[in-house]
Amino acid sequence: MGRRRRRKVVKIVRKTLPKVFVCPRCGARSVKVLMKAGTGKAKVTCSICGLTAELPVSPSSQPVDIYCQFSDLFYARKLG
Numbered sequence: 001m002g003r004r005r006r007r008k009v010v011k012i013v014r015k016t017l018p019k020v021f022v023c024p025r026c027g028a029r030s031v032k033v034l035m036k037a038g039t040g041k042a043k044v045t046c047s048i049c050g051l052t053a054e055l056p057v058s059p060s061s062q063p064v065d066i067y068c069q070f071s072d073l074f075y076a077r078k079l080g
Contacts, residue, residue: 017062017064019032023046024070025046026046026049028046028049030048031044035057041054042055042057042061042066044070053079055070
């Protein structure tokens, strides 16, 4: 007689928020958000085309929120 088979443990894969985003100007996946907690500002830069912006940050902001503000400003034609 054999042993009783154990049931496999099912791992739940959770999606994480991205750290590198798509540039609205050049379309490359090269936009990084650098948050400076002490100053209350975040710097958003594209390493391909050089598009940059400095945005105000609230304490509860995530990099995704700041990227959304950045893309909204770009599409409103308030950034280069």
